Structures are given as structure tokens and as C-alpha cells.
Amino acid sequence: MSAFLFTSQPAMGHLTPMLTIAARLVERGHTVVFACPVPERVEQGVTGKGFRLVGLPMPVGAAGLAMLPLLRGFVETAWAARMFFAGLVPLARSLLPVIDELKPAAVVSDFGFPAAGLAAEIRGLPHAVVYSAGLVFAGPGIPPWGSGLPIGEAPGWRGRVFGWASRRTWGSIERAVARARRRLDLAPTAARGAQCFCSPWLTLLLTAEVCEAPRSDVPDAAWFVGPCFAGRQADPGDGFPYDRLAPDRPKVYVSLGTVFNDRPRVFRRIIEAFPDGRCQVVVSAGGAYEALRAGPCPEHVMLFPRVPQVGVLPRVDAVISHGGNNTVNETLAAGKPLLVMPVGGEQGDNAARVVWLGAGLRAGLNSSSPEEIGGKVRRLMEEPGFRRRTEEIAAELRRIDGTHTAARFVERLAESRKPISRPAGYPRTVTTDLAPPWEG
Numbered sequence: 001m002s003a004f005l006f007t008s009q010p011a012m013g014h015l016t017p018m019l020t021i022a023a024r025l026v027e028r029g030h031t032v033v034f035a036c037p038v039p040e041r042v043e044q045g046v047t048g049k050g051f052r053l054v055g056l057p058m059p060v061g062a063a064g065l066a067m068l069p070l071l072r073g074f075v076e077t078a079w080a081a082r083m084f085f086a087g088l089v090p091l092a093r094s095l096l097p098v099i100d101e102l103k104p105a106a107v108v109s110d111f112g113f114p115a116a117g118l119a120a121e122i123r124g125l126p127h128a129v130v131y132s133a134g135l136v137f138a139g140p141g142i143p144p145w146g147s148g149l150p151i152g153e154a155p156g157w158r159g160r161v162f163g164w165a166s167r168r169t170w171g172s173i174e175r176a177v178a179r180a181r182r183r184l185d186l187a188p189t190a191a192r193g194a195q196c197f198c199s200p201w202l203t204l205l206l207t208a209e210v211c212e213a214p215r216s217d218v219p220d221a222a223w224f225v226g227p228c229f230a231g232r233q234a235d236p237g238d239g240f241p242y243d244r245l246a247p248d249r250p251k252v253y254v255s256l257g258t259v260f261n262d263r264p265r266v267f268r269r270i271i272e273a274f275p276d277g278r279c280q281v282v283v284s285a286g287g288a289y290e291a292l293r294a295g296p297c298p299e300h301v302m303l304f305p306r307v308p309q310v311g312v313l314p315r316v317d318a319v320i321s322h323g324g325n326n327t328v329n330e331t332l333a334a335g336k337p338l339l340v341m342p343v344g345g346e347q348g349d350n351a352a353r354v355v356w357l358g359a360g361l362r363a364g365l366n367s368s369s370p371e372e373i374g375g376k377v378r379r380l381m382e383e384p385g386f387r388r389r390t391e392e393i394a395a396e397l398r399r400i401d402g403t404h405t406a407a408r409f410v411e412r413l414a415e416s417r418k419p420i421s422r423p424a425g426y427p428r429t430v431t432t433d434l435a436p437p438w439e440g
Contacts, residue, residue, distance in 0.1 A: 074147055093119075208224045258286060261286030341362075
């Protein structure tokens, strides 16, 4: 059995799918240790799952990630991308003692933690990247990454402006990587653009082509393995009162994720979109919980600081979301239509993807009235095309076991110490009925 070092940005949205993969590796007899900067919530989230966590310093540049909740749209996307590549040298060096102590067979990192790839290269170790979406990869009709513009439409002047800004962002990232490699005495790399978020050894995309736009520049060592989360049944021990879900009313689930959720005014507008009690509304309020609890809360609204999302999704009829990668993946896997109200980061692109798939609609976070929000949710629940499309996607996703495939690919990487590249003719999405690519 092998040891693996998992590293990530200190955010539960990044860590949650990695914890799922790590748990499967432990079930298969391996040892997994996590290393990342350690805010209190991250420490609880990792150690609470039984993993050892090694704290890393937060470089001064990367501390700019704390500004993300204050930014929106492309500005937030570009800022986040640059912050992921800030402090590469000190972070890579801080990982070396951890690697030397653990002696892992491979390093597995969140896509937003590229310093791990540099540290692995210094020690000559295989390195896998985990990315919950395929949004950085281009393709026909796909607008510039981070723009949130509609897919398949003529880009117009806005597309040209975003294209220019996107090229500048990629250039900044490429220069940061080049500087770090020089300081660490590593040879120059040919990686450009989206490849900076990938590993030449193995990149696991926790999504599937059936729920993606047509992306054509995916590297041969990148694989669509599907979403990674636990079973979809309710867990009686998770604390959620499933018996309070009304069997005779449509149910709407609302979440703005784990980073951008301290927006009580937005939540109040969403709640006001359902004034008559014909729908039951389940709200995962996060940082807005105390402010919402202090005000009036209608009888048909179930308000919680956090909700066991994977257990609740199969029991609702529609979802209102900020459009984070994990929520979109989990909602599509549950076969539910979405109203996406993006804040920043990948969320605008996910909103465009959901609309392009026919799996949902989009609304402005601050510009949409309660009447608009309510009207769009009614469309999602009453127009059969949305439910039919999401159920088609869910049926395809049931042919995929992301957690099993991701763990098996990581094992194979450690065993072979060779990049796992796609053989000619092998699909990019790995389904359960396919033999592993290394057995062909």
C-alpha cells in the first residue's frame, strides 16, 4: 500500500471532492495526509474526517484570496487565478519537508494549488491535479474563460474585450510560473494557458462531457471522471429534518455556496419570490443565517446555517444556486433544474453552461426582482423540457463513478510512475463499463 500527499487551497469548496477521493484511497488500504494553509474551518473539515493535516504558511500574496468575496464577475475570476499562482516558491519549499517525511508515492493537488506540482517535480514524484470542472478549456463557440458570456453566440465587442483581458491574465500566470521555475532551478515548461492548471502526469476533471460545453483543447493526460461525492441517500445521522419536507408542495433548495453566502439581502429577495406558501423553500444560508434568523421567516421557509446538500437535492424540485462547481455537479447528478445567480469566479461560466445545456436559467444576483426569480423558478418546474434534459444528464452520470475512477487513476499513477495519457480511440469520459485505458 502507498502513501499520498493531498494539497489544496484552504477552502472547503476545493477540499470537499478531494476528501471524498482520499477517503476512497484509505478504504483501499492507503495512507493519505493533507497539507494546506489552515483556517479553523478547514482544520475541522479535514481532521473531522480522520485525516492528518499539516499546516502550511499563507504567503503574503496569496492572502489576497481573502478579497474574493468583495469582487464580482471577471475581475474576481482573474484575481483568483493570479492569487492561485502567488507565492509559488515559498509554498513549494514549505511542502518539501512534508514530502521528505511522508515519502508519498504521488502528490495530488487541487487545481488552485500549483505549488504542489513544483514541489513534486523537485522531488521527482508523480503529480495529479483535481479540477471540479472543465471551464478553463476552450472549444468552438465557447467565450473567453471567466467572461460568463453565452455559449454558441457571436462574441461581439464584449467578447473581444474579455478575450483581451483573458490573454493578459494568462500571460501574467505564465510569467509567474516561469519566474518560480527559475528560482527553484527547474527547467522551463512548455505549458501555456489552461495547461498551467493541469499536470502533465494526470488531471482529473470531476465532471463529464454530457454536462459540459464542447471543449476541444483538453490535454491527453486529462480525463473526465465524473463528480465525486458520497451516496445520494439521506443519512439519518446528518441532522437534517427530512420528515419536515412537505410531500404535497413543490420544494425549492437555495444555496449561495461556502464563500459568497454572507448576502442576507439576496436571500431575502429569493424568499420574497415565494410569498404564498405554494412552494416550500429550503435555505442553506451560511454566513447570512444569523441576519435572516433575526428577521421574519415565513412558515413555508426552512432556514439552516448549513444543509447536507447531497442528501437534500434528490428531494427537491428545483435549485437556486450561485453556480459553484460542486453545486452544479451535484444538482445535475440529482437530475434537478437550476436557476443560477452567479457572483464571480467560475460561476458566470457555469451559468452559461447550464443555460446552453438546457438544464436551467440564469438571473442577476443583485438585479433580479422577487417576481423575476419566482417566475423563472416556476418555468423550471412547469416547462417539461428542463426536467427532461436534467434527467437525461443524470441518467448518463449514473454510468460514471467519479470517486472510484479518480482513486483508481491515482493508484495507477503511483504504481506506474508514468503519465496516464489517452490511447487512440479511447473516450475522454471514463464510464463504469469501460476497461481502464492502461489495460487496452
